[in-house]
Amino acid sequence: MTNYFSSDFKLGILGGGQLGKMMLYETRKYDICTYVLDPNPDAPCRIACDHFQQGDLMDYDTVYNFGKKVDVLTFEIETVNTKALARLEREGKKVYPDSKTLEKIQNKGKQKLFYKEQEIPTAPFVQFSNKAHLTEGITSGKVKLPFVWKSTQGGYDGKGVSIIRTGADIAKLPDTECIAEKLIDFKNELAVIVVRNPQNEIKTYPVVEMEFHPEANQVEYVICPARIDDEIADKARTIAENVSKAFTHVGLLAVEMFQTKDDEILVNEVAPRPHNSGHYSIEASYTNQFEQHIRAILDLPLGNTESKVAGIMVNLVGAEGYTGNVVYENIDTIMKMKGVTPHIYGKKQTRPFRKMGHVTIINEDISEARKIAEKVKETIKVVSK
Amino acid sequence: MTNYFSSDFKLGILGGGQLGKMMLYETRKYDICTYVLDPNPDAPCRIACDHFQQGDLMDYDTVYNFGKKVDVLTFEIETVNTKALARLEREGKKVYPDSKTLEKIQNKGKQKLFYKEQEIPTAPFVQFSNKAHLTEGITSGKVKLPFVWKSTQGGYDGKGVSIIRTGADIAKLPDTECIAEKLIDFKNELAVIVVRNPQNEIKTYPVVEMEFHPEANQVEYVICPARIDDEIADKARTIAENVSKAFTHVGLLAVEMFQTKDDEILVNEVAPRPHNSGHYSIEASYTNQFEQHIRAILDLPLGNTESKVAGIMVNLVGAEGYTGNVVYENIDTIMKMKGVTPHIYGKKQTRPFRKMGHVTIINEDISEARKIAEKVKETIKVVSK
Numbered sequence: 001m002t003n004y005f006s007s008d009f010k011l012g013i014l015g016g017g018q019l020g021k022m023m024l025y026e027t028r029k030y031d032i033c034t035y036v037l038d039p040n041p042d043a044p045c046r047i048a049c050d051h052f053q054q055g056d057l058m059d060y061d062t063v064y065n066f067g068k069k070v071d072v073l074t075f076e077i078e079t080v081n082t083k084a085l086a087r088l089e090r091e092g093k094k095v096y097p098d099s100k101t102l103e104k105i106q107n108k109g110k111q112k113l114f115y116k117e118q119e120i121p122t123a124p125f126v127q128f129s130n131k132a133h134l135t136e137g138i139t140s141g142k143v144k145l146p147f148v149w150k151s152t153q154g155g156y157d158g159k160g161v162s163i164i165r166t167g168a169d170i171a172k173l174p175d176t177e178c179i180a181e182k183l184i185d186f187k188n189e190l191a192v193i194v195v196r197n198p199q200n201e202i203k204t205y206p207v208v209e210m211e212f213h214p215e216a217n218q219v220e221y222v223i224c225p226a227r228i229d230d231e232i233a234d235k236a237r238t239i240a241e242n243v244s245k246a247f248t249h250v251g252l253l254a255v256e257m258f259q260t261k262d263d264e265i266l267v268n269e270v271a272p273r274p275h276n277s278g279h280y281s282i283e284a285s286y287t288n289q290f291e292q293h294i295r296a297i298l299d300l301p302l303g304n305t306e307s308k309v310a311g312i313m314v315n316l317v318g319a320e321g322y323t324g325n326v327v328y329e330n331i332d333t334i335m336k337m338k339g340v341t342p343h344i345y346g347k348k349q350t351r352p353f354r355k356m357g358h359v360t361i362i363n364e365d366i367s368e369a370r371k372i373a374e375k376v377k378e379t380i381k382v383v384s385k
Numbered sequence: 386m387t388n389y390f391s392s393d394f395k396l397g398i399l400g401g402g403q404l405g406k407m408m409l410y411e412t413r414k415y416d417i418c419t420y421v422l423d424p425n426p427d428a429p430c431r432i433a434c435d436h437f438q439q440g441d442l443m444d445y446d447t448v449y450n451f452g453k454k455v456d457v458l459t460f461e462i463e464t465v466n467t468k469a470l471a472r473l474e475r476e477g478k479k480v481y482p483d484s485k486t487l488e489k490i491q492n493k494g495k496q497k498l499f500y501k502e503q504e505i506p507t508a509p510f511v512q513f514s515n516k517a518h519l520t521e522g523i524t525s526g527k528v529k530l531p532f533v534w535k536s537t538q539g540g541y542d543g544k545g546v547s548i549i550r551t552g553a554d555i556a557k558l559p560d561t562e563c564i565a566e567k568l569i570d571f572k573n574e575l576a577v578i579v580v581r582n583p584q585n586e587i588k589t590y591p592v593v594e595m596e597f598h599p600e601a602n603q604v605e606y607v608i609c610p611a612r613i614d615d616e617i618a619d620k621a622r623t624i625a626e627n628v629s630k631a632f633t634h635v636g637l638l639a640v641e642m643f644q645t646k647d648d649e650i651l652v653n654e655v656a657p658r659p660h661n662s663g664h665y666s667i668e669a670s671y672t673n674q675f676e677q678h679i680r681a682i683l684d685l686p687l688g689n690t691e692s693k694v695a696g697i698m699v700n701l702v703g704a705e706g707y708t709g710n711v712v713y714e715n716i717d718t719i720m721k722m723k724g725v726t727p728h729i730y731g732k733k734q735t736r737p738f739r740k741m742g743h744v745t746i747i748n749e750d751i752s753e754a755r756k757i758a759e760k761v762k763e764t765i766k767v768v769s770k
Contacts, residue, residue, distance in 0.1 A: 003770075005713050005729045025410050028433055031731040048413055048433040286724055286747065301721040308693040308747070328390050336686040339671055344390045346416040362671065362693070385388075 002071075004298055006031045011298075012070030013037070014057055015077035016045030018345035018355070019274045019290075022282070023076060024048040026291040032298075037066045044346040060084045067093055074251060074297050076273055078106055079154075096198075096250040096297040097272040104247070105272055109152040109179050115267055118246040121239065122267045123258070124182045127152070131175040138170065138180075148181040149173060184266060186258035190226055191277035192240035193289055194253045195305070197296040202244060204237040205285065205305045208277050210256075215353075221373060222313040224280045227366070228259065236265050243267060252293040254278060276315070276358075283341055283360045284311030309339075310366035312373040316342070316357035316382050318350035324384035326350040328357075334376045339363050342380070349384075356382050387456075389683055391416045396683075397455030398422070399442055400462035401430030403730035403740070404659045404675075407667070408461060409433040411676040417683075422451045429731040445469045452478055459636060459682050461658055463491055464539075481583075481635040481682040482657040489632070490657055494537040494564050500652055503631040506624065507652045508643070509567045512537070516560040523555065523565075533566040534558060569651060571643040575611055576662035577625035578674055579638045580690070582681040587629060589622040590670065590690045593662050595641070600738075606758060607698040609665045612751070613644065621650050628652060637678045639663060661700070661743075668726055668745045669696030694724075695751035697758040701727070701742035701767050703735035709769035711735040713742075719761050724748050727765070734769075741767050 002009060011027060013020050016038030024045060027034045036049040039056055046052050055062040057077065063084035067073045072094045073085070085099035104110045115122040126143055128134040137143045151160035151174070163183065164170055189212070193205040209226035210219050226233065240255040247253065254275030256268040278289035287295070287303025295302055316328070326348060334340050339362040347356055359376050363369035387394060396412060398405050401423030409430060412419045421434040424441055431437050440447040442462065448469035452458045457479045458470070470484035489495045500507040511528055513519040522528045536545035536559070548568065549555055574597065578590040594611035595604050611618065625640035632638065639660030641653040663674035672680070672688025680687055701713070711733060719725050724747040732741055744761050748754035 001717050003712055005716060005727075006711050006731055006733050021413070024433075025413065028406065028410065028731075029726075029728055031429075031729040044416075047435060048409075050432060287726075291726075295720070300717055303720070303726075304723055326391050327388055331390060332386050332685055335680070335688070338689055341414075341672075341676075341688075342390075343414055344416040346391055346413075348391050 001300075002298070004030065004032050004300075007033075009033060010035055010070040011294075012067060012073040013045070013049070014063065014066070014073070014075035014080045016040065016043030016049070016052065017076060018044050018357075019076040020045040021048065021345065022279075022343075023274060023290045023293065026288075026294050029291070030294070032294070035066065035070050037062070042348070057081065064088060067095070072096065072297055074293070075102075078102060078272065082106065094297075097247075097253075098250065101247045101249055101272055105270060107152050108150050108269065109177065111269060112179060112181075114246070115243075118242075120243055120246060120267050121265060123148075123184050125179045127177075127179045129177050131173060131178075134173070134178060134180060135170065143180040146183045148183050150179050150181060152177045152179060184258045185261050187261055187263075188226065188228065188259040189268075190228070190236050190257045190259055190265070191222075191275070192237050192255050192257070193275060193278045193281075194240045194244040194249070194255060195251070195289075195292045195296050195302055196244050196249050196253070197302060198250050198299045201302050202241060203302050203305045204241055205278065205281065205289070206307060207233045207236045208280070210277060219276050219313075219315055220377075222277050222280055223366070223370065224284060224307060224311045225366070232259060232263055232265070239265050239267065243270060247272075251297045252278070252289055276313070279343070279358050280311030280313045280360055280362075282343075283339075283362045284309055309362045309364050310369050312361045312366075312369045314359045314361070314373055314377050315355060316344075316359060316380065318352050318354040318356055318382045320352045322382070322384040323351045324349060326356060327383050327385045329381040329383050330379045334359065334380050337361075337372050337375060339369070340372065340376060350382050387683070389415065389417050389685075392418075394418060395420055395455040396679075397452060397458040398430070398434070399448065399451070399458070399460035399465045401425065401428030401434070401437065402461060403429050403742075404461040405430040406433065406730065407664075407728075408659060408675045408678065411673075411679050414676070415679070417679070420451065420455050422447070427733070442466065449473060452480070457481065457682055459678070460487075463487060463657065467491065479682075482632075482638075483635065486632045486634055486657055490655060492537050493535050493654065494562065496654060497564060497566075499631070500628075503627075505628055505631060505652050506650060508533075508569050510564045512562075512564045514562050516558060516563075519558070519563060519565060520555065528565040531568045533568050535564050535566060537562045537564060569643045570646050572646055572648075573611065573613065573644040574653075575613070575621050575642045575644055575650070576607075576660070577621050577640050577642070578660060578663045578666075578690075579625045579629040579634070579640060580636070580674075580677045580681050580687055581629050581634050581638070582687060583635050583684045586687050587626060588687050588690045589626055590663065590666065590674070591692060592618045592621045593665070595662060604661055604700055605762075607662050607665055608751070608755065609669060609692060609696045610751070617644060617648055617650070624650050624652065628655060632657075636682045637663070637674055661698075664728070664743050665696030665698045665745055665747075667728075668724075668747045669694055694747045694749050695754050697746045697751075697754045699744045699746070699758055699762050700740060701729075701744060701765065703737050703739040703741055703767050705737045707767070707769040708736045709734060711741060712768050712770045714766040714768050715764045719744065719765050722746075722757050722760060724754065725757065725761060735767050
């Protein structure tokens with residue numbers, strides 16, 4: 001085994017946001033030397049890594065030269081230059097997850113096609129190279145209203161996704177390559193985090209239930225375990241595991257799924273990294289998702305994905321009408337509540353719907369946790385002074 | 386309430402060792418700006434704090450000037466210049482725990498006298514200003530062999546403490562101010578961590594059982610909860626709470642105690658900071674000791690001290706016969722074991738008995754955890770390459 005601990009081994013992380021910041025708690029715990037690249041000089045990862053470099057994650061030379069400095073390279077955001085990653089891989093560098101997986105995932109058309117080829121259940125879709133073709137597809141009846149429009153590239157946190165119900169909705173769409181996906185009549189939005197290491201050791205976390213904010217299209221509550229039948233949960237975990245195997249994925253893979261009215265499980269999309277739907281694991285799981293990712297990409301034995309207690313996660317997003325220096329109103333009030341832990345990402349400026357942090361609520365009793373989570377949501381407010 | 390989160394508030398920490406390092410996980414979680422002072426330029430806290438300053442913790446001017454820069458000052462090691470702290474307090478700076486408490490605790494004679502005055506149960510003792518007086522005390526029969534000799538100052542991790550059984554043992558003692566304490570015939574060594582904030586909100590963690598390495602006099606296992614009767618546990622928690630109240634202590638106070646053969650609880654000594662006996666709390670408790678300390682000194686509501694699961698902590702100390710660049714032999718093997726988390730403090734050089742890290746073992750079943758802890762201890766070895 002490589003000696004990772006208090007040694008001269010170097011782990012590179014592309015992206016220095018909150019996911020990287022939480023990953024660094026784990027590299028600090030293991031005293032693993034880290035290099036972080038991010039365009040923002042005040043990125044949340046700026047401190048706590050060993051070496052911070054400001055630079056463009058989409059720039060070929062920047063990513064390539066950064067990768068040359070480290071022994072293993074990973075990322076905490078998908079929008080990185082995959083061509084530079086591919087070259088690093090050709091030169092023998094370990095890049096986890098790999099560039100091929102990332103390329104497929106970066107493009108929603110390719111991702112969907114991959115599911116189809118691999119016989120992974122997913123909503124039916126048609127791909128269009130531009131808006132004119134999409135309009136043609138609607139006119140010819142190839143696509144029926146309502147449907148879900150997704151830009152094949154650049155979508156993140158609800159951007160690049162729209163539900164199209166009318167001609168007026170179509171008119172508003174940008175002229176880009178896109179897919180039109182069948183609008184699924186679902187009971188639940190679920191997610192399963194899968195972790196796999198290079199030796200093909202594979203584990204899944206329990207299924208979580210997700211609830212989205214209707215306007216911002218950002219996750220509002222993540223509930224673990226999901227309050228669904230064991231049979232459905234097993235099915236979801238198996239499908240998620242199959243997705244990870246299909247990609248021969250190394251590291252974390254968050255698989256978002258729909259549970260349809262008929263109890264079918266359909267894969268919506270995946271994220272090849274620690275994910276919002278796994279934040280509850282910091283407090284609730286034996287091994288949290290960030291430690292698990294580090295274990296996986298360093299080919300260490302995987303940790304225990306079971307929960308110690310039930311966990312619910314509430315996102316802290318900037319309140320509407322506030323832009324400027326952030327203030328977490330009533331944070332002291334929520335800190336009095338049982339099993340409540342706020343996480344502050346370290347962004348000094350708030351703006352409407354910006355992800356500023358999250359709060360985890362843990363309890364032995366999930367319905368108790370759910371009540372407290374609602375109180376948390378009613379109490380804390382991310383404003384500016 | 387002061388706005389601590391992503392604000393211009395500054396927390397100062399005297400000492401940059403492993404306790405500070407683990408405290409910084411929590412300041413990072415809350416995005417609280419930190420200043421750290423430590424004599425070692427490669428201290429474990431060097432990264433992950435906002436501002437690191439190299440300097441002597443016992444130097445009056447260094448500590449005073451460092452303290453002037455911050456809003457609240459705390460420490461992670463007792464050997465700091467208390468006169469500088471006292472001046473900062475007079476000038477209105479918040480120093481938690483305060484200089485008066487620290488002065489009492491730094492001197493074992495004063496600490497014991499304080500317990501006596503406050504009617505806190507502790508082993509009988511006699512204080513001597515030097516070795517000649519001690520010898521006189523033994524000759525005159527004021528002190529009887531065997532007894533526990535403790536230097537009043539500078540003792541830490543078993544240094545400055547000896548069990549004296551023979552004249553030869555006496556001969557080896559240094560010529561310093563000391564106390565001679567009755568050797569207690571105890572069943573168990575216990576510890577309780579108490580946390581108190583300036584508003585007099587006070588909470589205790591469950592009682593832990595400690596087992597010491599016979600030679601190095603360092604803790605080998607810390608077991609939470611202690612496998613003792615509820616009645617004894619309640620008594621120990623009440624006594625620990627009384628010690629914190631007697632000091633009007635703010636922050637964490639680790640109270641080490643003996644359970645005698647007659648089920649008396651006697652206070653041995655205290656540490657006014659996060660403590661080795663509370664490391665299990667990172668994985669096992671609702672609110673770990675480091676977060677709790679931060680909450681207390683910032684006058685935030687205290688967190689839940691209950692455990693989610695049973696926890697056992699094993700110290701990782703340098704193996705005998707090895708000095709040099711550290712290697713954690715078989716760390717991958719212990720990472721396969723259920724509920725096992727290694728913590729690596731980040732000291733690049735090992736030497737015999739040096740505290741290099743610790744391992745936490747958590748499990749719903751404490752006897753299962755105890756078995757795994759033994760396997761951990763048999764498997765991992767801190768050596769050099």
